[in-house]
Amino acid sequence: MQALKSLLILILPIILATSCSSDGIDVDTVNIVDSTALPSDKTDWWKPQVGVSFDWDLADLEDKDQFDADVVDVDAFTTTKEQVAALHAQGKKVIAYLSVGTIENDRPDVHLLPKAVVGKVYDEWPDEKWLDIRRIDQLKPWLxxxxNMIIQKGFDAIEPDNLDSYSNETGFPISESDTRKYCDFLITMAHKNGLGIGQKNVPELAPEFSAKFDWALTEDAFDQGWQQDMQVFITKDKPVFAVEYTDMMSQKAFSTNVCPKAKSLRFDAIIKKRDLDKWTGRCQ
Structure with missing residues (x-):
């Protein structure tokens, strides 16, 4: 019996580490970082100013990749510590793309989320499901x-994606007030760990949160006509990175219509393909 107990002690962690998510998706736990606590001992972080240039590349990085922009936004999971260091060596600041409002079914940390906080499929991105951001206590180990992974890789900031759950069919009664509380939590979490953090879209939050977030990132703001709502960041000397997409406008329309307006607003504007690969179009 004692030998059996010893055997169970040896194999149980292996069984747990190779368990499946709530959807039966196999997860690779090799890259899972300790989720119990964060250092939370920092008093300063990267605070960019208006005038820095931006690029966004969520494709897997290659060692030969070069970027003209001052700031590069890349995937938090697929980008390695060595690649972040290489970008720093080029004089770049590096932002980690991270979903905080959904879970992608191919991420290796799916199993850190209780079933109760995983909601409906995100219609526009069927490989993702919405999360119940009201349950911060349940999301904390995952976050x-x-x-911790981002800190260990040496990123300068995070791009928190999918903050707009209150305006989507998530399966939960999430309100704008819930989102404001979640944003406050994320901002405190980032800053106490030496990370900058930006506001991603949600222009209705800008009047209050332009004082709290360190920069803003917009998608389709000019195409949809709400770019002026983000100008409040500029008045606080915080940059606005404005991204338009080729599936909504041509490069010519971007150059003719968006670039003059972006220059007037002092936004850094680029045009990208919707899958955010390496190609980037810039204002001249």
Whole structure:
């Protein structure tokens, strides 16, 4: 019996580490970082100013990749510590793309989320499901793991995606007030760990949160006509990175219509393909 107990002690962690998510998706736990706590001992972080240039590349990085922009936004999971260091060596600041409002079914940390916080499929991105951001206590181990990974890789900031759950069919009664509380939590979490953090879209939050977030990133703001709402960041000397997409406008329309307006607003504007590969169009 004692030998059996010893055997169970040896194999149980292996069984747990190779368990499946709530959807039966196999997860690779090799890259899972300790989710129990964060250092939370920092008093300063990267605070970009108006005038820095931006690029966004969520394709897997290659060692030969070069970027003209001052700031590069890349995937938090697929980008390695060595690649972040290489970008720093080029004089770049590096932002980690991170979903905080959904879970992608191919991420290796799916199992850190209780079933109760995983909601409906995100219609526009069927490989993702919405999360119940009201349950910060239940999300904390998952968030801690992601933030620890980002810290260990040496990123300068995070891009928190999918903050707009209150305007989507998530399966949960999430309100704008819930989102404001979640944003406050994320901002505190980032800053206490030496990370900058930006506001991603949600222009209705800008009047209050332009004082809290360190920069803003917009998608389709000029095409949809809400770019002026983000100008409040510029008045606080915080940059606005404005991204338009080729599936909504041509490069000519971007150059003719968007670039003059962006220059007037002092936004850094680029045009990208919707899958955010390496190609980038810039204002001249």
């Amino acid at each position: 801690n793991s992601r933030f």
